Amino acid sequence: MVKLDILQKVYECRDLDELRGIYDSWAETYDSTISGTMSYRGHEYIVDAVRPHLGDDAKILDAGAGSGMVGLAASLAGFTHVDAMDFSAGMLEVARDRGVYREIRPGVLGEALDYPDNTYDAVLSSGVFTPGHAPPSSFDEIIRIVKPGGLVCFTLRHDQTPPGFIEKFDELAKDGLWQQVRVSEPFQSMPGGEPEIRHRTWLFRVTPGRPSA
Numbered sequence: 001m002v003k004l005d006i007l008q009k010v011y012e013c014r015d016l017d018e019l020r021g022i023y024d025s026w027a028e029t030y031d032s033t034i035s036g037t038m039s040y041r042g043h044e045y046i047v048d049a050v051r052p053h054l055g056d057d058a059k060i061l062d063a064g065a066g067s068g069m070v071g072l073a074a075s076l077a078g079f080t081h082v083d084a085m086d087f088s089a090g091m092l093e094v095a096r097d098r099g100v101y102r103e104i105r106p107g108v109l110g111e112a113l114d115y116p117d118n119t120y121d122a123v124l125s126s127g128v129f130t131p132g133h134a135p136p137s138s139f140d141e142i143i144r145i146v147k148p149g150g151l152v153c154f155t156l157r158h159d160q161t162p163p164g165f166i167e168k169f170d171e172l173a174k175d176g177l178w179q180q181v182r183v184s185e186p187f188q189s190m191p192g193g194e195p196e197i198r199h200r201t202w203l204f205r206v207t208p209g210r211p212s213a
C-alpha cells in the first residue's frame with residue numbers, strides 16, 4: 001500500500017497560493033500517482049452519474065479540472081464539448097496536452113468566475129471539494145453559470161466532510177436555487193493507497209426559473 005505525503009500536504013493546506021504551488025509542481029506526475037498507483041476513479045463516477053441526463057453535445061465545464069481526467073472520461077463517454085477551469089497553470093498545461101477540452105481557462109472556485117450567466121448544461125467537479133481545497137461558497141458562482149434545469153455533479157469527501165458543505169447544500173435548496181437528484185453511497189476513492197478515504201458523488205439540478213442571483 002502506497003501512502004503519499006503530498007496528499008497529506010494538500011488536505012492540510014490552508015493557503016490558496018501554497019496549494020496552487022503544490023499542484024503546479026505535482027502536475028507532471030499527478031496522473032501516474034493518483035490515477036495509477038492510488039487507483040483514483042472519482043472522475044469516472046461523476047461522468048457515469050450525468051451521462052443518462054445529458055446529450056452528447058451538452059456544454060460541460062470541468063471545474064478544478066487538474067490534469068484532465070474528467071475530460072478524458074467525458075470524451076470516452078461520448079461528450080463532445082467539455083471546457084476546463086482550474087487555478088493551477090501547471091495542471092492546466094497537462095490538461096491541454098490531453099487534447100480533450102474545447103476551451104481552457106484559469107479560475108478560482110470561491111471567487112467570481114469569468115463566465116456569463118447560464119453558460120453550461122452541466123458543471124462537473126471531481127476531487128475538488130475536499131479538505132483544504134475549494135470552499136462551499138463556490139456553489140453560488142457554479143449555479144450562476146449553469147443554465148436553468150442544468151446539472152451540478154461533484155465528489156465530496158465523506159469520511160472527513162469539510163465544514164459547511166451539507167449546510168450550504170440545504171441552504172441552496174431552501175432558497176429554491178437547486179434540487180438534489182441523487183447522492184451515491186460512500187465509495188473508496190483511492191483504494192490503491194488510502195482505503196480509508198471515502199467520497200460520495202452528489203448530483204443537483206439547477207431550478208428551472210430559479211430566482212436570479
Ligand SMILES: C[S@@+](CC[C@H](N)C(=O)[O-])C[C@H]1O[C@@H](n2cnc3c(N)ncnc32)[C@H](O)[C@@H]1O
Nearest residue numbers: 023064065066069086087088108109126127134
Ligand atoms: C485532487 S485534484 C483533482 C483534479 C481532477 N479534477 C481529477 O479528478 O483528477 C484537485 C484540483 O483542484 C484544483 N483546485 C483546488 N482548489 C481550487 C480552487 N479553489 N479553485 C480552482 N481550482 C482548485 C487543484 O489545482 C487541482 O487541480
